[in-house]
Amino acid sequence: MIGCGSVTEVKSGPAYQKTDGFELFAVMRRDLAKAEDYARRHKVPHFYDDADALINHPEIDAIYIATPPDTHEYYALKVAAAGKICCIEKPMAPSYAACIRINDAFKDKNLPLFVAYYRRSLxxxxxxxxxxxxxxxxxxxxxxxxxxxxxxxxxxxxxxxxxxxxxxxxxxxxxxxxxxxxxxxxxxxxxxxxxxxxxxxxxxxxxxxxxxxxxxxxxxxxxxxxxxxxxxxxxxxxxxxxxxxxxxxxxxxxxxxxxxxxxxxxxxxxxxxxxxxxxxxxxxxxxxxxxxxxxxxxxxxxxxxxxxxxxxxxxxxxxxxx
The missing domain is CATH 3.30.360.10 (Dihydrodipicolinate Reductase; domain 2)
Incomplete structure (x- = not known):
């Protein structure tokens, strides 16, 4: 998970931990102390302040991007390049053009791409x-x-x-x-x-x-x-x-x-x-x-x-x- 803000505390982070077959393996935040605090409180085994290290970890299969929208495209393109499944928080990006670029990157790699418009599932x-x-x-x-x-x-x-x-x-x-x-x-x-x-x-x-x-x-x-x-x-x-x-x-x-x-x-x-x-x-x-x-x-x-x-x-x- 990239980003450990308020949306992840109760709304989303525990949902990944409690879904059978999923494991929240690592979290990343630019402030390493805050990433460590989140990992400790939520019993997540690994934490980083380097997104590339998390994205390219060989044991990680999928990335949830939970940062503000202006960084969604930046991280999503890295995830696509790494060949991994992705879920992005909403809104998907600040512009429609950015959304198209993200979609194209995952389509080119034939990778699943989800966005957290979770009301469709409630x-x-x-x-x-x-x-x-x-x-x-x-x-x-x-x-x-x-x-x-x-x-x-x-x-x-x-x-x-x-x-x-x-x-x-x-x-x-x-x-x-x-x-x-x-x-x-x-x-x-x-x-x-x-x-x-x-x-x-x-x-x-x-x-x-x-x-x-x-x-x-x-x-x-x-x-x-x-x-x-x-x-x-x-x-x-x-x-x-x-x-x-x-x-x-x-x-x-x-x-x-x-x-x-x-x-x-x-x-x-x-x-x-x-x-x-x-x-x-x-x-x-x-x-x-x-x-x-x-x-x-x-x-x-x-x-x-x-x-x-x-x-x-x-x-x-x-x-x-x-």
Whole structure:
């Protein structure tokens, strides 16, 4: 594992350790003392401050890249050159062009490439997909996502945060958070053929955008609209899928009930996330690698999500804050 940040502490690292047939053999962090601390706490046998040493270790078969997005391509190309399997944290890279370069490198070596859009593997969203595939709400007409959150201490204090650095995440928290939802919507409703939007920096707290609106159209003809406000008074996360025979309501990040409404009847289900939220994503990688199933989140699907985000952000609005 390259990178030992917060995402790996509970969400992902233990999922690799607890998946039968997988072993978390080594971790790398540029700060060797922090790498050693992580390895000690998680009982990982090896630790490095040199990515090349980890990538080229003869006993390592696969690499999980869990660094900020601006280094994903750099490390991924090294992994491909070493001829090893790879999983990259989301978003896959800061640009669609970088995603294509990564995909090409793994395709040339005929190597599996996964991206950690783990919501595609979570039971609550698989249930929603089941409802859609079973035609529970008829033909899908539209999907709408309203997401907002207040600023946090890092924003207000202007402490450095890669998620609000325009050179790494041009859309700010949109890149980190909205990518999850947009990727999920493609999983649920199919490929998106067109997208556009506007992005603004209204608060002037950091270099990236803090308010985004977007609209898109799926190949099926279903339309979508989203609003993302990262300086709002309160947190909201509401998605509604409209069919010609009913609706489905849920949240992307919360664990509120998923709700199916049709024929004047309402079905409400509580489906909790696993303790380590990437568990099913990692187990699905194992299943794919032993030839038992496909995997829902690949370099190809993740590149498509990056393309959508880029289309939404490219018509951004520049706002001068006095």
């Amino acid at each position: 039971p609550r969203f698989l249930k929603i997909k089941e409802w859609i595939d079973q035609n529970k709400i008829g033909a899908i007409r539209h999907i709408h996502w309203q997401f907002s959150k207040p600023t946090n201490d890092l924003d207000v204090s202007k402490t450095y945060n890669w998620r609000t650095d325009a050179t790494i995440a041009p859309g700010g928290y949109f890149d980190d958070l909205a990518s999850h939802g947009l990727d999920l919507f493609v999983f649920l409703l199919g490929t998106i053929k067109s997208a556009e939007g506007t992005a603004e920096n209204r608060l002037g707290l950091y270099t990236a955008k803090d308010t985004v609106t977007g609209k898109w159209t799926h190949d099926s003809g279903a339309t979508g609209f989203g609003t993302w406000d990262f300086g709002a008074e309160e947190r909201q996360d509401i998605v509604k899928i409209y069919g010609n025979e009913g609706n489905i309501t849920f949240s992307v990040f919360g664990e509120s009930p998923i709700i199916l409404e049709r024929d004047e009847e309402t079905t409400s289900l509580n489906i909790a996330h696993p303790e380590h939220i990437q568990t099913y994503h990692v187990q699905n990688m194992k299943s794919y690698l032993v030839g038992a199933s496909s995997h829902p989140s690949t370099g190809k699907t993740a590149a498509h999500t990056s393309w959508i985000m880029e289309q939404v952000l490219q018509n951004n609005i520049k706002v001068i804050n006095n």
